[in-house]
Amino acid sequence: MASTKVKIPTIDFSNLELKPNTPLWESTKVQVFEALKEYGCFEAIYDKIPNEIREGIFDISKEIFEFPLETKVKNYSEIPLEGYIGMIPHLPFYESLCIRDLLNPRNVETFANIFWPHGNPEFCNLVKAYSNPLLELDEVLKRMILENLGLENHIDELLDLNYMKFRFTHYKGSSIISGDHENNIKHNGLDGHTDGNFLTFISENQVNGLQINKNGEWIDVNISPNSFVVLSGDSFKAWTNGRLHSPVHKVKMFGESDRFSIQLFSFSKPGHFVKAPKELVDEEHPLLFKPFEMIGLTEYVTSQAGYAAPNDAFKAYCGL
Numbered sequence: 001m002a003s004t005k006v007k008i009p010t011i012d013f014s015n016l017e018l019k020p021n022t023p024l025w026e027s028t029k030v031q032v033f034e035a036l037k038e039y040g041c042f043e044a045i046y047d048k049i050p051n052e053i054r055e056g057i058f059d060i061s062k063e064i065f066e067f068p069l070e071t072k073v074k075n076y077s078e079i080p081l082e083g084y085i086g087m088i089p090h091l092p093f094y095e096s097l098c099i100r101d102l103l104n105p106r107n108v109e110t111f112a113n114i115f116w117p118h119g120n121p122e123f124c125n126l127v128k129a130y131s132n133p134l135l136e137l138d139e140v141l142k143r144m145i146l147e148n149l150g151l152e153n154h155i156d157e158l159l160d161l162n163y164m165k166f167r168f169t170h171y172k173g174s175s176i177i178s179g180d181h182e183n184n185i186k187h188n189g190l191d192g193h194t195d196g197n198f199l200t201f202i203s204e205n206q207v208n209g210l211q212i213n214k215n216g217e218w219i220d221v222n223i224s225p226n227s228f229v230v231l232s233g234d235s236f237k238a239w240t241n242g243r244l245h246s247p248v249h250k251v252k253m254f255g256e257s258d259r260f261s262i263q264l265f266s267f268s269k270p271g272h273f274v275k276a277p278k279e280l281v282d283e284e285h286p287l288l289f290k291p292f293e294m295i296g297l298t299e300y301v302t303s304q305a306g307y308a309a310p311n312d313a314f315k316a317y318c319g320l
């Protein structure tokens with residue numbers, strides 16, 4: 001179906017007065033909850049990451065993807081989707097590199113050493129300077145969502161579960177023959193899927209391509225230089241027993257320009273089983289999903305069965 005001119009909601013987080021128990025906090029938390037319930041996403045205006053950091057991280061992302069394939073594949077993990085992803089026959093323009101367990105600072109250094117064997121402190125500082133304000137936003141959003149549900153007593157427990165992944169993504173648009181804009185031809189950058197984690201924060205190098213599905217319609221998403229797209233994933237959908245939506249999204253792009261995007265994903269720690277708190281389960285709201293664990297879910301979505309139905313893989317894995 002063709003994409004439409006509908007936009008996802010925009011929410012402003014740049015006001016320094018945004019503190020709990022203020023009128024601004026109260027009105028923003030309602031906007032957050034409504035957006036994640038209806039769209040499963042919003043554009044967050046957030047200027048806590050200085051321009052030079054944002055520009056620096058995209059410059060270095062370009063540099064990393066220019067390394068030969070044999071270097072990039074050294075970023076390997078036994079956990080699916082936590083290493084180098086690329087060379088996918090039906091997605092020839094897509095490649096990505098993941099820094100796993102970002103909260104363990106040694107992992108940023110280990111990643112840097114793959115590309116710069118003598119280390120690259122500038123790279124490590126950039127990743128930290130880019131991620132730290134987003135970790136704060138992740139906490140603000142989780143507080144707001146749980147306050148909306150009257151579950152303030154679960155905030156610390158939810159925040160203690162945090163396991164973050166950082167991903168550089170590259171869509172090789174420049175390898176496509178030009179003329180697409182005139183002919184309005186878009187290519188598949190990434191297939192439709194839902195994210196399995198709690199919250200995802202996406203930024204891009206001003207080359208658009210992200211599309212979000214709402215009731216069967218594809219909405220084009222523009223991400224500005226001081227904004228991020230925030231998506232709620234399947235973990236939050238399950239934890240809230242279906243109150244939050246986890247939208248199907250994909251990437252469609254024109255040729256000519258390369259698209260670079262960065263994702264910061266908040267997951268729960270490996271080994272922890274995600275389960276809706278008892279306060280959200282009753283006769284009117286029966287439990288929708290079996291408790292599940294992040295690695296099991298990731299293994300399922302990357303298995304033959306998961307690939308066969310990417311939009312519904314989560315429900316197939318643990319739906320009741």
Ligand SMILES: O=C(O)CCC(=O)C(=O)O
Nearest residue numbers: 169195202210251261263
């Ligand atoms: O590149 C993007 O904008 C989205 C990527 C994405 O959806 C993902 O990595 O899960």
Ligand SMILES: [Fe+2]
Nearest residue numbers: 193194195249
């Ligand atoms: Fe995604």
